[in-house]
Amino acid sequence: MAGLEDLYKEIIIDHYRNPRNRGELDSPPAHKTEGFNPLCGDEVLLTFALKGEIIEELLISGQGCSISQASASMMSAAVQGKSIGEVRDLTRQFKAMMSIHEESIGADDPPPGDGHAFELGDLEALKGVVKFPVRIKCATLSWNTLLTGLDELEV
Amino acid sequence: MSLPSDLKSNFPLLSQTINGHQIVYLDSAASSQKPDVVIEAMNNYYRTINANVHRGAYQIAAEATEAMEQARAKLATFIGAPSANEIVFTKNATESFNLIARSWGGQNLGPNDVVLISDMEHHANIVPWQILSAEKGFELRWIPLTPDGHLDLSQLDRLLNGVKMVSITAMSNVLGTLNPIREIADKAHSVGALMAVDGSQYVPHLPTNVVELGADLLCFTGHKMCGPTGIGVLWGRAEVLDAMPPFLGGGEMILDVRRDGFTPNELPHKFEAGTPPIAEIIGLGAAVDFLSSLGMSDVRQHEIDLTDYALRALTDRYGEEITIHGPSNASERGGVLSIQYRDVHPHDLSQVLDQRGICVRAGHHCAKPLMRELGVGATARASLYVYNDKSDVDALTESLAPAGELFAL
Numbered sequence: 001m002a003g004l005e006d007l008y009k010e011i012i013i014d015h016y017r018n019p020r021n022r023g024e025l026d027s028p029p030a031h032k033t034e035g036f037n038p039l040c041g042d043e044v045l046l047t048f049a050l051k052g053e054i055i056e057e058l059l060i061s062g063q064g065c066s067i068s069q070a071s072a073s074m075m076s077a078a079v080q081g082k083s084i085g086e087v088r089d090l091t092r093q094f095k096a097m098m099s100i101h102e103e104s105i106g107a108d109d110p111p112p113g114d115g116h117a118f119e120l121g122d123l124e125a126l127k128g129v130v131k132f133p134v135r136i137k138c139a140t141l142s143w144n145t146l147l148t149g150l151d152e153l154e155v
Numbered sequence: 156m157s158l159p160s161d162l163k164s165n166f167p168l169l170s171q172t173i174n175g176h177q178i179v180y181l182d183s184a185a186s187s188q189k190p191d192v193v194i195e196a197m198n199n200y201y202r203t204i205n206a207n208v209h210r211g212a213y214q215i216a217a218e219a220t221e222a223m224e225q226a227r228a229k230l231a232t233f234i235g236a237p238s239a240n241e242i243v244f245t246k247n248a249t250e251s252f253n254l255i256a257r258s259w260g261g262q263n264l265g266p267n268d269v270v271l272i273s274d275m276e277h278h279a280n281i282v283p284w285q286i287l288s289a290e291k292g293f294e295l296r297w298i299p300l301t302p303d304g305h306l307d308l309s310q311l312d313r314l315l316n317g318v319k320m321v322s323i324t325a326m327s328n329v330l331g332t333l334n335p336i337r338e339i340a341d342k343a344h345s346v347g348a349l350m351a352v353d354g355s356q357y358v359p360h361l362p363t364n365v366v367e368l369g370a371d372l373l374c375f376t377g378h379k380m381c382g383p384t385g386i387g388v389l390w391g392r393a394e395v396l397d398a399m400p401p402f403l404g405g406g407e408m409i410l411d412v413r414r415d416g417f418t419p420n421e422l423p424h425k426f427e428a429g430t431p432p433i434a435e436i437i438g439l440g441a442a443v444d445f446l447s448s449l450g451m452s453d454v455r456q457h458e459i460d461l462t463d464y465a466l467r468a469l470t471d472r473y474g475e476e477i478t479i480h481g482p483s484n485a486s487e488r489g490g491v492l493s494i495q496y497r498d499v500h501p502h503d504l505s506q507v508l509d510q511r512g513i514c515v516r517a518g519h520h521c522a523k524p525l526m527r528e529l530g531v532g533a534t535a536r537a538s539l540y541v542y543n544d545k546s547d548v549d550a551l552t553e554s555l556a557p558a559g560e561l562f563a564l
Binding site for chain 2: 004016039040063
């Protein structure tokens with residue numbers, strides 16, 4: 001039986017209590033995208049600025065549970081300075097850790113990532129979420145929202 | 156009179172342990188547990204009289220039909236309906252509302268009309284109207300709330316201007332508020348509007364009489380009243396139902412079908428297309444017997460007592476740290492306690508409670524407009540029923556503090 005300690009690692013609580021990159025960029029010029037978890041009412045609003053293909057800055061607002069907020073906070077730290085292709089790869093890797101395996105993610109026909117494998121670092125702490133299937137949607141909310149935002153750029 | 160103290164022993168699910176703790180089930184507003192008699196009634200149907208209804212002339216088909224129609228009669232008695240033919244079986248309360256919107260609304264609503272609902276409705280009594288409104292162009296109008304979680308009826312006369320249908324919950328699934336349905340129904344009728352009532356949280360918990368409520372239509376669901384899932388009820392006054400066109404078409408709902416058209420069946424079959432959920436109907440009939448044997452007045456008194464105990468226990472222990480939405484007086488509300496504890500997110504709170512075998516609902520409870528009014532994204536909701544006792548409330552009260560230690564910001 002999975003215990004609470006599998007879910008609520010110290011680093012998750014830290015990101016929940018001290019979320020990184022909170023706020024909103026002016027949009028435009030920044031891109032803005034919103035996500036909802038209809039199950040629990042969590043909401044996430046991402047604003048991000050691109051320099052060419054690189055995510056130069058990404059800020060997060062909205063509200064939600066410790067898992068969704070910690071995951072968003074960790075994501076914000078992980079994607080800054082990465083290219084769109086790298087972010088797609090990282091997202092695929094993160095979702096695979098959440099036992100979500102997809103041939104393609106995001107849009108129907110997304111541009112392929114660059115095929116990088118990243119050190120997940122802090123994000124590894126979210127691995128325990130898999131043992132609590134109801135919470136996987138909390139952990140992936142910000143990631144799916146970012147994918148939607150990136151897909152919108154492509155059209 | 157009070158409820159038997161060993162009532163839990165009638166509910167086999169409640170004897171199990173979760174994460175090493177005796178289960179504490181506090182989510183009956185979402186779905187109630189089922190007593191042995193309901194499980195046995197459905198089991199018995201499949202083992203002895205399983206056959207399609209209203210068709211075969213052979214013995215078990217006749218027995219199945221008889222059992223189903225007995226259940227219909229029990230439901231009519233349970234809610235004080237003048238006739239069993241006014242009981243229409245649906246899938247759930249949501250389907251009942253969709254039936255009303257599609258059938259009555261499709262026939263009666265146009266661009267200059269208004270349907271009046273409230274800020275505390277469940278999505279089941281919002282979205283069917285929104286879907287229809289997009290087609291028909293009528294206005295969907297909302298009764299606001301007072302700060303203490305009642306309907307604000309101070310402007311009701313003005314709000315009723317041009318209204319053809321008032322559709323209001325008898326009891327909020329988030330706030331627990333009991334609404335003055337009779338008062339609203341009388342005013343609705345005075346402007347020529349019909350009164351539809353969401354009884355999903357009311358019928359399972361209080362003595363119900365549709366005539367005294369002044370309702371024209373009442374929707375409720377079986378699985379919140381000790382019955383199975385997959386079976387709901389639409390009650391309507393015969394005159395109202397008779398004037399409504401069929402909802403779903405197919406078998407059972409016709410008297411005759413020709414190449415050039417069909418003749419609808421009589422009530423209630425006009426609204427019951429296809430083979431019904433027979434076992435579930437019989438199970439719901441057994442649930443009605445079970446609740447009737449307890450006595451709905453005693454059920455209500457038990458819930459007032461336990462709600463009062465819970466409100467006191469939680470506020471005595473946690474004071475300013477806890478907000479319980481809705482009326483503070485147990486006699487004005489049902490046993491639905493939507494809780495904000497410190498700044499612990501409801502999802503995290505319910506996760507900690509789950510580790511102790513305590514089942515509460517975390518989320519928006521299918522009432523997002525209300526959540527926005529309350530200014531919260533979600534609440535943790537503990538809801539009480541016949542099998543709950545003080546020990547369940549104590550377990551909940553004891554378990555909030557540990558969640559706070561982990562998550563309070």
